[in-house]
Amino acid sequence: RGLAPELAARYVIGPGAIADVVVEAARYAAAAGTPVDASALEASIGRRLSLRLGTFGTVVHRKARFAEMVLPDDVVDTLHDLIAMVRERSQILERWGYQRHLGISRGVSGLFSGEPGTGKTMAASVVASELGLELVRIDLSAVVSKFVGETEKNLGKIFDEAQDAHAMLLFDEADSLFGKRTELKTAQDRFANLEVNYILQRMETFDGVSVLTTNAESSIDPALQRRLNFRIRFLEPELDEREQLWRRLLPPSTGLHDGFDFHALAERFQMTGGYIKNAVVRAAVIAARAGRAMVAEDLWAGAHHEYVEMGKVMPQLPRGTL
Structure with missing residues (x-):
């Protein structure tokens, strides 16, 4: 009941639509074993909006900070x-x-x-x-x-x-x-x-x-x-910004943050955040394929593959990284 005033202020939808949203949110929450809270109701409204917009648009569900x-x-x-x-x-x-x-x-x-x-x-x-x-x-x-x-x-x-x-x-x-x-x-x-x-x-x-x-x-x-x-x-990120991007985009669970030379990686590969994200994911794929935890060489290899696929001239890598 405490959510009602906030949701009513944010969303201008009729009684029938409200009933549909609540029913769908309850159904999804029951399937997931979670309560019908603000997140569940907002997700239901987002799905409804996606359906009504059809091919014209999609709801971006990930909210960055x-x-x-x-x-x-x-x-x-x-x-x-x-x-x-x-x-x-x-x-x-x-x-x-x-x-x-x-x-x-x-x-x-x-x-x-x-x-x-x-x-x-x-x-x-x-x-x-x-x-x-x-x-x-x-x-x-x-x-x-x-x-x-x-x-x-x-x-x-x-x-x-x-x-x-x-x-x-x-x-x-x-x-x-x-x-x-x-x-x-x-x-x-x-x-x-x-x-x-x-x-x-x-x-x-x-x-x-x-x-x-x-x-x-x-x-x-x-x-x-x-x-x-x-x-x-x-603008395209400078060297110190690229170094920060590598640090932030690499999940802490990899255990590579301590001791890895992110500065050298950022200096060698001039990439924007979107491509750095792709390189981090590629490193995870390389490690998973090998059936082991990620190691430093995987990051260098991921960056190398992404750089080549960007059509960039490949810089010389430190010996033993590929």
Whole structure:
């Protein structure tokens, strides 16, 4: 009963939907032998949201924390500002008069740009986690339609569902829809611009958070960028940041943290966090295949394989590591 006010404030769903959520949560909890708590109810709402969005989007279930991230201080500070704008927008917009004076809308939006594996999606997960929101990754390739008016209809459904489910929207690879258009050559170009204007209007009126991600910030129209509240660049990690990433991504249960030269590994392999994560998993696969616990050589081998698969020039490894 104590959960009801909090859940009612977060999720705008009708009596029938509430009953379905509770029944499903109870069924899953019974099967798992766990109580019907806030986590069970939230998971049930997330499954319902995934079903209603269909092929347009998926709920990101893993909620990351700031402590897990290795980012420059200025990026972390900007993420905190984004979170504060959502939490304090009633004071900023209404009590302080910014909405009336500057015409600022309630929607909070951001552009996360950077190379693959630099932490854009994880940062969005951190923001959602801090704000207690569901995070929904939208597949723009499934949303955009060649039929006139169909894209706006799909986008409308996404924003309506996200509003009701208290969800944060993550538009991956946004350049596919928001790329620069220097001139309108065809009717299709004009419809594409209408779609962009539509989604911008919905983002501004959406009582939530919308984040666009791109691997190429320069491909996003500057006029669009000006209409977003935050623009955060995720740079490739420096040497000390790569060393921290290796330490944090390697599970403590491996017993390799003491005595292993993470600095040498980070210095030899210039990889982003996403690729370092892949290398750590590859090291575990190598150890499991050999039927033994992980050893230092497995980490070097995992990094080597990942580097080669990235198409990088392979640095010379210490003798005996492969």
